Amino acid sequence: MPIVVFHRNGEVHRGEVKxxxxxxxxxxxxxFPYPHLRYECGMGKCSKCACLVLGGAEHLPxxxxxxxxQLGERLAQGYRLxxxxxxxxxxxxVQGDLEAA
Incomplete structure (x- = not known):
């Protein structure tokens, strides 16, 4: 089962998902990752759930x-919804910590 490592507000959360x-x-x-994940619509319309992918991007479609x-140029920086x-x-x-960097 995949392991998700999620960074937000200086904290690291780790969980196993199906x-x-x-x-x-x-x-x-x-x-998991409730309540740490910031999200809103869940349909790709708002981009509140945008995350910077630190590892595992090579396995994503x-x-x-x-x-x-929604993401435009941020895609090239490694962001995904x-x-x-x-x-x-x-x-x-990661959400938050490195997004401004």
Whole structure:
């Protein structure tokens, strides 16, 4: 099962998830990474769930049209929308800490 390492506000949260898991769906039903993940619509319209991928990006599918529209140039910096990702492999994400850097 994939391991998710999630950084936010100087804290590191680690959890195991089933394959083909969406982190925003899990947070919505109060499972890991709830309450640490910032999200809102869950449909790729608001970009509140944008995360910088620190590790595991090579296992992700290419960005879809929603990510391209919402993230634009930030895609090249390694950002993805958590609501559009279905986790199949270990991944490390950050919200907040490194986003301004």
């Amino acid at each position: 394959e083909n898991t969406n982190l925003v769906v899990r947070a919505g039903i109060k499972q 290419p960005p879809n049209w929603k990510e391209k529209k 958590a609501c559009q990702l279905w986790i199949e492999h270990d991944i490390e994400l």
